[in-house]
Amino acid sequence: MKFYRLIFLLIVIIAGWNNASAQVTDEVKFPPKGKNDTIKVAGTNVGGEMIPWIPLHEVAIYGVRIFKSPAERAAYNRLRYNVMKVMPYALFAKRRYEQLERDIATTTNKREQKKLIKACDAEIKQMFNKEIKELTITQGKILTKLVDRELGRTTFDIVKQTKGGLTAFVYQSVARVVGHNLKSTYDPQEDKDIEAIIASSGFYR
Template structure:
């Protein structure tokens, strides 16, 4: 009886294999390997032929920009210099505030949260006193836009979330006096030159 059951099981297995073979319907042709073909790669069954493939990194091709005049070329060069000058600060702000949000999410104690915000604020101010205060008005304006680009929030919103609305209002008032606007937003369509400079800068490689 046991032998009979085993015999039936074998028939079912063989029949299932035949059904799968009929469903596939195509005999897979594997590529001929040479003596140096020792690297395993992915493959795709294309109408019965196994085609090996290797994923490649994205290749970005940039067109050569033609300027209408030497003045336009000089203006673009100044813009590129200013963007390259302030971009590291925008990336630092992004990294620091993302870390702050992670730290705040790990604690529900108001005292500890205030301590984390104060520490982050101190680090930003230290960097400001050390480097950012030397920026020109134009560079500061670009920086506020790039912060919005990187964090998806304006500098004003960040100050308001971490320090409160009144402090944000004071910061904005002082910024407006020296030609800045903490509410500046970034639009890649309107800032096509800046966007092009950032993409081709190598900051994201």
């Protein structure tokens, strides 16, 4: 009885191996080429037939916003203009301070770290003297929010980390006089209009 079971098991194994070999050696059918088919694309074997495919970029679809009044439309357009004006500065600050953190991480020498911070401050100040000082109070407020959005830290925290608590306090005091708050944070729900503008702006494409 055991002998017949062994024979049956061997038959099953051999049949399974033959099927597997047949599947491996089966010829894969490729789609016919046209005279202009010169671009190589990826392909997936589906039941012995090679199906070509190409990855596509994500497509974001946005609804058309309906405004309750011309005044509401005008307010939104002003907000969009201001966001588009200051967003490049927030992205620049993000890239520059991320680079600063990477540079500081490469050395434990305090003097060298101070040099790196000073160089970063000089670059930021150069941009400030050329362009940012021309921003309106409203644009400045939006910028401080966007810095928090991009870096996950308020402008006050960044100044405190790089320049010390006393300098951060002085900067905050001056900012408050002209209507700014370096401790402003970004809330995607509270600032949903800004978030919608950024999402449809193309800054991250």
